Amino acid sequence: MDNFDEKKDVMLSDCPVCGSKKSLHVTNKTDNIPYFGDILETSVTCDKCGYQSSDSISLEHNEPKRYILKISDEKLNTRVAKSQTATITMPELGLKVEPGPKSQGYVSNVEGILSRFEQAVIRAIKLEGEGISEEVQNNALDILELINNVKMGELQTILILEDPFGNSVIDDEDAESELLTPEEVDKLQTGFTTIDQ
Ligand SMILES: [Zn+2]
Incomplete structure (x- = not known):
């Protein structure tokens, strides 16, 4: 899995769960995955309460x-x-x-x-x-x-x-x-x- 074209950026945000300021690390990553094309993966982790979540969005629109x-x-x-x-x-x-x-x-x-x-x-x-x-x-x-x-x-x-x-x-x-x-x-x-x- 190391030949993927990977781009990553991290920013800090307020946690929607515990309400702490700037405790939420939001990581956006685009991957190019064989067969699947470009995918944007967003994951969040809170330093204070441990809240975690992740989501993926396909950036490709191929024909259905x-x-x-x-x-x-x-x-x-x-x-x-x-x-x-x-x-x-x-x-x-x-x-x-x-x-x-x-x-x-x-x-x-x-x-x-x-x-x-x-x-x-x-x-x-x-x-x-x-x-x-x-x-x-x-x-x-x-x-x-x-x-x-x-x-x-x-x-x-x-x-x-x-x-x-x-x-x-x-x-x-x-x-x-x-x-x-x-x-x-x-x-x-x-x-x-x-x-x-
Ligand atoms: Zn939190």
Whole structure:
């Protein structure tokens, strides 16, 4: 990660949490990240109360794009770059991950995406705890089995990556790509504040 084009500046501000004057370090950093383009990361830390927060804003406006890949066992190593603004869907398995305020961009492969879905289902089961209904539990176990079948190459399914800022990619010659319509873009979550240029 050391070949990124990085620019950083820090200023002091008043803390919105504890109200101390000039105790808040505001760091603005622009990064150029492979696949994702220019990103502005703002993080704040308060010396007095320890308040911390961070936010990222994409400075790139590429065309909104959708990638569709049929996953088979030869596609498990296909590279996937998911920006903070991307939504990943596996419609046949009923799985969808939408960007939230804490979303991170990452570069992984299809198998890595499947593992992330697996972890998300396991976390959801744990959150339900002892009070989990048999129906919810069985449903979750069915999904885990389906994900595992895809990982083992026993089940083929569709992976969809949609990014209103076009900073995501399924890097495979067999992946179909198309532009999103404005209506489709409106329905997507972006996970952070966007700047209209
Ligand atoms: Zn503070």
